[in-house]
Amino acid sequence: MPSSEYEAKMARGGMAFNNQDFFKALEEYNGAVKENENDADAWFNKAVTLQNLMRDEEAVEAYKQAIKLEKKNIKAWTNLGAVLAKMQEPKDAMRCLDKATDLDGSCVNAWFNKGILLSKYGRVNDALVCFDAVLKLDPRDTETMYNKGVILEAQGNKPEAENWFERALSEKVTIDEDSYKRYSVDVFSMHDTDEEGRLISDIEWLDRGSKFQLDNDIDRAIFCFNKALELNPENPDAWFAYGNAMHQIGKLEESLECFKRSLQLRPKKSETWYNMGNVFMDLKKLHKAIECFDKSIALNPHKWDALANKGAALKNLGRIEEAIAVYEKVLEHNPKNSLAWFNLGNSYDAVGKFRKAIQCFDRAITLEPNNFEYYYNKGVLLYEKGRLIRAKEAFDRALALNPNFREAAMARDDIIKDIRGG
Numbered sequence: 001m002p003s004s005e006y007e008a009k010m011a012r013g014g015m016a017f018n019n020q021d022f023f024k025a026l027e028e029y030n031g032a033v034k035e036n037e038n039d040a041d042a043w044f045n046k047a048v049t050l051q052n053l054m055r056d057e058e059a060v061e062a063y064k065q066a067i068k069l070e071k072k073n074i075k076a077w078t079n080l081g082a083v084l085a086k087m088q089e090p091k092d093a094m095r096c097l098d099k100a101t102d103l104d105g106s107c108v109n110a111w112f113n114k115g116i117l118l119s120k121y122g123r124v125n126d127a128l129v130c131f132d133a134v135l136k137l138d139p140r141d142t143e144t145m146y147n148k149g150v151i152l153e154a155q156g157n158k159p160e161a162e163n164w165f166e167r168a169l170s171e172k173v174t175i176d177e178d179s180y181k182r183y184s185v186d187v188f189s190m191h192d193t194d195e196e197g198r199l200i201s202d203i204e205w206l207d208r209g210s211k212f213q214l215d216n217d218i219d220r221a222i223f224c225f226n227k228a229l230e231l232n233p234e235n236p237d238a239w240f241a242y243g244n245a246m247h248q249i250g251k252l253e254e255s256l257e258c259f260k261r262s263l264q265l266r267p268k269k270s271e272t273w274y275n276m277g278n279v280f281m282d283l284k285k286l287h288k289a290i291e292c293f294d295k296s297i298a299l300n301p302h303k304w305d306a307l308a309n310k311g312a313a314l315k316n317l318g319r320i321e322e323a324i325a326v327y328e329k330v331l332e333h334n335p336k337n338s339l340a341w342f343n344l345g346n347s348y349d350a351v352g353k354f355r356k357a358i359q360c361f362d363r364a365i366t367l368e369p370n371n372f373e374y375y376y377n378k379g380v381l382l383y384e385k386g387r388l389i390r391a392k393e394a395f396d397r398a399l400a401l402n403p404n405f406r407e408a409a410m411a412r413d414d415i416i417k418d419i420r421g422g
Contacts, residue, residue: 149161
């Protein structure tokens with residue numbers, strides 16, 4: 001029997017989550033897990049809360065624990081798939097989403113996330129099947145209508161695409177009104193008190209901003225983060241979130257200042273060092289980026305994204321052998337990382353190791369066969385080595401995936417001219 005303290009923590013966690021006080025909710029769910037570490041619901045609620053706080057790696061581990069305790073937890077399989085897709089782990093993400101639909105063929109969220117993932121990697125016909133499954137279960141799902149329209153438009157079926165866009169718009173006003181009620185926020189006419197006259201805390205403003213950011217509504221997210229910082233300029237999470245928002249809209253110097261303020265308040269946060277490194281990468285300040293990635297890795301040796309991005313910075317600095325060593329270490333951890341294989345191939349190409357470069361491109365293509373850039377780079381390398389037929393095949397594959405890929409079309413035309421003798 002669950003203890004009364006466990007039940008109380010779960011109840012308080014649920015109330016905090018419903019009020020979008022995610023930090024408080026996480027505190028309560030952590031307590032519930034300590035009270036009963038074998039309860040799948042506690043782990044699941046903790047995972048969802050971590051996901052809302054954009055702490056994806058921790059969310060993945062919590063979802064896995066929930067599934068370990070309850071193997072047929074459809075929501076956990078679905079959410080785990082969605083998080084893994086966001087973290088660019090498509091194979092693992094699809095396995096989770098397939099498991100969810102196998103367990104329950106009426107799981108709308110699983111079908112929708114499968115459709116999004118398939119369309120992202122070029123499997124548009126399979127994506128349409130998934131979106132149709134969603135609309136059969138929920139004929140008023142506007143996001144699915146819109147995404148279906150996008151695919152149909154890309155396929156040249158504009159009349160049907162416009163029909164789906166119009167259907168989505170006809171539903172959208174109601175959906176948006178409901179969403180703002182759910183956030184308890186009246187767009188930019190946001191008051192400093194709630195409906196009961198209680199002063200809204202910096203944590204609540206931060207939670208609201210994070211929710212808007214998840215919905216890609218950056219203007220409202222920034223408004224909320226500013227409110228949080230007005231109330232508490234010593235909140236490192238608010239500075240971190242504000243920095244991410246600034247980075248997202250391309251205000252790189254402002255983003256750096258936000259991350260620096262966050263680190264002054266909390267210097268041992270691996271994710272902040274990592275994000276600041278990414279900003280330095282965008283600013284082409286590669287030495288500073290490497291310093292940040294090193295600090296991120298020192299705080300979290302399993303921060304493989306930071307290690308991979310360090311490899312990219314090293315390659316751009318011409319330190320190719322160091323970059324190769326970094327990518328090989330990333331692949332030791334995750335041999336299914338297609339982007340790491342691709343970058344390793346480019347690094348081998350830079351030092352003239354043709355065969356190894358081709359092998360790496362082939363591994364990347366095997367793992368992610370719908371990425372046109374992988375075929376293009378393979379084609380460029382083959383063309384440089386005079387392997388015209390194989391190069392043309394690679395460019396043809398790139399163009400089949402992206403008919404508007406101008407560089408691939410030009411390279412293929414050049415090969416055709418070379419084969420015909422000018």
